Amino acid sequence: MAKISLGKGINMGLRAAMENDPKVLIMGEDIGKLGGVFRVTEGLQKDFGEDRVIDTPLAESGIIGTAVGLALRGYRPVCEIQFDGFVFPAYDQIINQVAKMHYRSMGKLKMPIVIRIPFGGGIGAVEHHSESPETLFAHVAGLKVVACGDPVDAYWMIQQAIASDDPVVFFEPKRRYHEKAELDESAGATYPLYKAKVVREGTDATLFCYGPMVKTCLQAAEAALEDGRNLEVVDLRTIAPLDLATIFESVKKTRRAVVVHEAPLSLGTGSELAARVTEECFYHLEAPVLRVAGFDTPYPPSRMEEEYLPDLDRVLEGVDRVMEY
Amino acid sequence: MAKISLGKGINMGLRAAMENDPKVLIMGEDIGKLGGVFRVTEGLQKDFGEDRVIDTPLAESGIIGTAVGLALRGYRPVCEIQFDGFVFPAYDQIINQVAKMHYRSMGKLKMPIVIRIPFGGGIGAVEHHSESPETLFAHVAGLKVVACGDPVDAYWMIQQAIASDDPVVFFEPKRRYHEKAELDESAGATYPLYKAKVVREGTDATLFCYGPMVKTCLQAAEAALEDGRNLEVVDLRTIAPLDLATIFESVKKTRRAVVVHEAPLSLGTGSELAARVTEECFYHLEAPVLRVAGFDTPYPPSRMEEEYLPDLDRVLEGVDRVMEY
């Protein structure tokens, strides 16, 4: 069993998918010789050639728009968007074409497209490089939206996303690309793609999180032990659809919930989760579902990002509030 | 006092704004001789000339991108997007440029741009012509998002939006363009833009709505009287920011709330409103905030839109659920 980084997990997952299915293509800016700005596609063009690992012109609408055509021709394109802030030129193609094709064709046409987006902050980057735009996809019917939080999930989830016949927006927590974990490739993908995972069992309250915040929440849960609090941590993994069964089960057990994400508070994942949980678990809740999230401003210059991003302290402060409500 | 339609209200509001401030420009597709596909800009090019009422090339990113430049030059562009589904080619310019300019310049640059979007369904149109994309703007820090629900608001709100130094996404309920009401132009804009309005006082539950659903909810409230229910109806008017003060006040009074919108349920305006209300009014609520919304599918072909859209019956069914919870 090898210890691999999250970035390497994606890389190996892409490789496996390409080996298993000659229809899998990857496309994006700088993904060839350079191996992508995060080196996630390193070595793939060398091994699979320029026709399957396509360095595209610098035009994101073109990436997704041609991917639609390739998908209609029977290919399974995996599109890399270089940074979260640069997906918007492609937004029309994603919202109006990719998301709607299956519906408007009444099921005749499939869009097995994966849109990989390194997302979130914490890497000291300049503007547009630290966004968390998941709501802008999760609200859109026809898309599925997932985020991986650790290297093992990264490896399996990317393969499952590629195998999915629905279009998947695949968020990768860029500041966790170098986090490492043991991967047992022979294990097979036993955990379903569209299912949340209890990554830490607890009794007093549940922290819901995904992507980069999984590590933060696990750390917060450890720290909370000092205050005598035993927190459950649920890695949502799938943002659209939310895995409500797992979510409700946890809340019914702990009766208190805090949702944690980097994305701005208003209309973030936490708002839908809070609304659903309240509807379903109204009489189980000891306190309203609270949210620890990015503020409702644009992402700040990086010298302030540590303050902007939910960290262990802010998560614990949220826990305090939900416990003392 | 004249009776005017909602469309005419916008038209007169635009005219008034252009008369009051020579820096106000309007731009968009077919807004000149044709007066826009909904005739909302009728007569304006004739009176203000082609330099102030600009028929643009058929390119929405270009409309908003050049509006940014015009705003930087001191103009106040009002951009018409022909239909809700066609705003997405301009999404990058809206999200990354319009929304962020004030923040990234640390307050030095203003973007007094209004983006007018006829939104919602119910007019029997083909695909992409009946969308309710308000979440996709309301989640974005830096934008303000409002919707008018009646002709009088239309007239005043468009002028207030143009006068606002923040960028405003201005949603117009296209299926209400022909609704009429008395307008007293001499009254002045007494009601603030970013404030919700109790359009019907009630005691048993509150219906929160905006745009096209205001009329529907008022009708539902009338009908509910038959069941002995006295519903309050709040026209949100501002979706971002939500006017929480008015919202909380109403919920604390009625203790039950239903949010109604055409936009898909998940991550719709209702989810944020529900999350906020639950956080603030937890001990006041007799039932969770319920939502009556569009379904989480793309908008259907128009022969099914009556079933897809929340109507009087679906609103009343939501009221039943919230009362009987």
Place this chain on the structure above:
Amino acid sequence: MSESVPGIAPEVFAPVKAPVSPTQASEEVEFVQLLTPEGERVEHPDYSFDLDDEAVKGFYRDMTLVRRIDTEATALQRQGELGIWASLLGQEAAQIGSGRALNKKDMVFPTYREHGVAWCQGVDPLNLLGLFRGVDQGAWDPRDNNFHLYTIVIGAQTLHATGYAMGQQRDGAVGGDPDNDTDGEATIAYFGDGASSQGDVNEAFIYASVFNAPVVFFCQNNQWAISEPIDRQTRIPLYQRAAGFGFPGVRVDGNDVLATYAVTQQALKRAREGSGPTLVEAYTYRMGAHTTSDDPTKYRLSEDLEYWKLKDPIERVKAYLTRSAGVDSDFFDAIEAEADGIAARLREGCLSMPDPTLTDFFDHAYVEQTPQLAEQKAQYAAYAASFEGEN
């Protein structure tokens, strides 16, 4: 197609000028014409029409039938049976000429107006009505006829076409195999003059050029994008746009079915052989309203229409067939009768289209239904059922 500078469009067309309406300001530009408005055959140095009069008769039939289909659909809209209709009136030659140049394996990406191309591809005209009636968003299976769904978002389909063509390349389907008498495959993207301003269309030009994709960009310049005249989109002839992207552009008389056929055929051949994209600008005129919702009297003068009536794409073929090919009235009468039959069938089919059921549509959003949506469907079905028997 002869090229003076590699990758730059030829400027060597016959000296036939594209017509300019009395009220239009733009300059006259040459275009490829093989049949004059009066129905006379003319020759062109670079393009020739290599089919016989039987084929011309076929084109006549095609154009007449699609015009009748179009007229019937407009009537159905007037009577409230369709919500809206986008008429192809005046663009029959552009669509039939290009549509008939397609091979069986070529793929088409249309806008919402390509009823004539749909006809060429064998799409049942009745299927075209669903979108406009509001019962579906295109009921045909694009794979059955190599004719994609109508795309309404202006220009988006040009990228789809380019991607599809890149798929043809990757499948090894480009470049003929002379031993097996195969031609290779190509893709054709239809779009309008207005669409040429969209970023997507220009990105499609770039992708197609950079990847040398086998795609023909077929622009029907019908002079209008709703109310906006062509000078809102460009200040030079549109076909010249291609040169700046490194592939040839050519303007053809879009009301001349022979020329449109010849020019499109050559462009498709180039694509199938692996020589990359071509932009064809079919210079034509939108004789009707933009759609049945539009009122063109607000923005254009009737004298333009009168002027363009003289260039009618069907009349000139009829004149040619009558005068030069000895075709007699039996032929024309038979086609009229055929058109009557098709129109009647269309009307009947439209009126008897079953109304769709929203419950079914819950299953179309995803291949793998989500639990939430399954629940919404169930709740909605129960809710809808509660009204049953009510009236």
Place this chain on the structure above:
Amino acid sequence: MSESVPGIAPEVFAPVKAPVSPTQASEEVEFVQLLTPEGERVEHPDYSFDLDDEAVKGFYRDMTLVRRIDTEATALQRQGELGIWASLLGQEAAQIGSGRALNKKDMVFPTYREHGVAWCQGVDPLNLLGLFRGVDQGAWDPRDNNFHLYTIVIGAQTLHATGYAMGQQRDGAVGGDPDNDTDGEATIAYFGDGASSQGDVNEAFIYASVFNAPVVFFCQNNQWAISEPIDRQTRIPLYQRAAGFGFPGVRVDGNDVLATYAVTQQALKRAREGSGPTLVEAYTYRMGAHTTSDDPTKYRLSEDLEYWKLKDPIERVKAYLTRSAGVDSDFFDAIEAEADGIAARLREGCLSMPDPTLTDFFDHAYVEQTPQLAEQKAQYAAYAASFEGEN
């Protein structure tokens, strides 16, 4: 600028070929050059350099100082003082030549690499560091120096520039007033070769052309978009793109400050006079990495770099000044000393930049703060205060 066909770019450049790196496949294309890599003045039929040697000395000083600023910033990044830096190394002539052609009232829309143009506009170099250090997103007021904030989203600023130019038109600021000796105003948009593929840039071409906006599109073709060579963006020379949109395009030796000045000046003049847009392609080379985060050894060969070193934009001016203008070492020494001073000031200023406070930034999201955000600010301030004195 002479034009053979109205609206079509002239093809009448002097027969000087743009250099092609040993490993590049693209064909040689002519460009405008007035000073050879060896420092010899040459003439061009359409463009002439009308300033004296004092001006050339000024250009030399500008280029040397901005190169030093750039080197210092790179060093600051290496030492962890900046998060990232985008070097202009190799592009000094393109930026100074074009920047010095600007009039006081002209407006600039830069990318993230236009440090040389910022210098020409009088932006304090220290202010350029904030974005890269992560303390702000551009601290200068664009109105003070007619130099907009750096734009990172590729191509977006070309539309802003076009809109701004449309504003200049509407203000009546276009078209000189000879009586008052005014020149009119123009706008210049900088962008890269990679950016040319974005829909936005092509839409900007369309808007500028259709509205005849006084904007110069200044493309620094430095041959690379991060790791992607120019052939990923176009298969013909980029300047030819303009012709398809109906305005002139010209390729200039971007390592020749005199030619860049002359060509940009003429393009700006055209714009100011009301003759509309021009595309200037400054053919140059990105001598450094894309940014300090990049590793170009992964995708390009060192021999390319060696080849381009011989075309250095500063060396050739030095050679000219020394050999042909009789400038002696005192001049060069003085500039070195000046550069030392600027670099020292930059370093010191960078190290002493105050760290920003998040609390302040809550107020920047809106002109009129929202109640929610005011509350978030207050809560955050209280929360932050609770940690004070903790360590």
